[in-house]
Amino acid sequence: MNGSSQYANRHPLLRKIESIALFALSAEECAALEALPMQAALIDADQDIVREGDRPGRSFAVISGIASTYKTTRAGKRQVMSYHVPGDVPDFQSLHLQTLDISIAAVTPCSIGYVQHDAVRALFRAQPRLTEVFWRATLIDAAIVREWTLNTGRRDAYARMAHLLCELVTRLEAVGLAPDLSCDLPMTQPELADALGITPVHVNRTIRDLKAAGLLTLRNRHLTVHDWDGLVAAAEFDPTYLHLRQEA
Template sequence: MSGTSQHADRHPLLRKLEGIALFELTAEERAAIEAMPMQPALIDAYQDIVREGDRPGRSFAILSGMASTYKSTRAGKRQVMSYHVAGDVPDFQSLHLQTLDISIATVTPCRIGFVQHDAVRALLRAQPRLGEVFWRATLIDAAIVREWTLNTGRRDAYARMAHLFCELITRLGAVGLAPDFSCDLPMTQPELADALGITPVHVNRTIRDLKAAGLISLRSRHLVVHDWDGLVAAAEFDPTYLHLRGQDQR
């Protein structure tokens, strides 16, 4: 798996779509993506971008930073359903589902590009093959949620955390943000607990165990994987569900 991208200077959404498309995008299709009328916004960490129950008239792409999809109980207990990285369009389903059944919040400060639904529909009418790629991206998002359901429901804490780290390195590597099997890991231990369905104390213990096994190091919220094959084995990680195109998935 390559941790860098020769297209790191490209529009994040274009990098993402090229990484999952089943065909080569034409120059016209690439230009159409880059020309999408986006309204940029900078949003601080720990802010909701959209909330469950919203009826948005626009979708958004993450241009930089990290966000998470989550749901909460009435008592305020939060379950993180997935993380989102540069190039992702986490709420594309709002183009077809009028009322959101999820909330999406920033994990780090994020640069967001909002696009009105009418502009998205115009793009897909003008470039119908891009509709296939956006649909594929939405299906991959659903596949990630299915894998997370298995991860939190049936793997032990050690494998759960190893799997999360493998996924983040793989997804960030696909957009040039995980050089040499390393990446920023901005989540606090309570936030990781919400993603993995364990307590913050258990998160601390599990990170310590992964370090002791020589698989990772984690300092100043920066993750370095020292034994990729060992981490993959510990996680039972099979990247098929990410459906990345043209990537060496070891």
């Protein structure tokens, strides 16, 4: 893998769509995406953006920051189902599913852009090929959840952590935000524990073991991978489920 900033000056949503589309977007399609009417909002860390049971008339794109999809038990125990990076539209299913069955929260302070569902439908009528790409994005989201199910259910803690880090670096690099295999990792140890199904103490021990193996450093919530092949091997990581374009 080689770090790239080729998309750095483009709108995050456009960078994301370009990273997964099976065809090169036309200038008209790019302009239509960038012209989507978005209502900007700033969300503080640890605040919900949408909640289970909501019936939204709009979806949102992550412009900056990291968000997470999660569910909770009646006792309040939380399971993080996936993380969302800039360019993602985490609640796009609300375009067709009237009631949300998940909650989405800001892990870090997030800048988001709300788009009314009517505007999305108008975009698809005007640019029908983009319907295929957003449908593909939704299928990729489902593939990520399947991989997370395997990760938390069948891998040990060391491999779970390595796999999560491989995924985050790969997804961030695809949109120009992990140059040279280096990126921010803002999640706290309890937040990582909720994603991996282990205790915060076990998270601390696992990160320490990955550092001791010479695979990475994590300092001031900034991750640098030193041995990508070693981290991939530890994780049994195969990025096929992310369905990224080869050039991305």
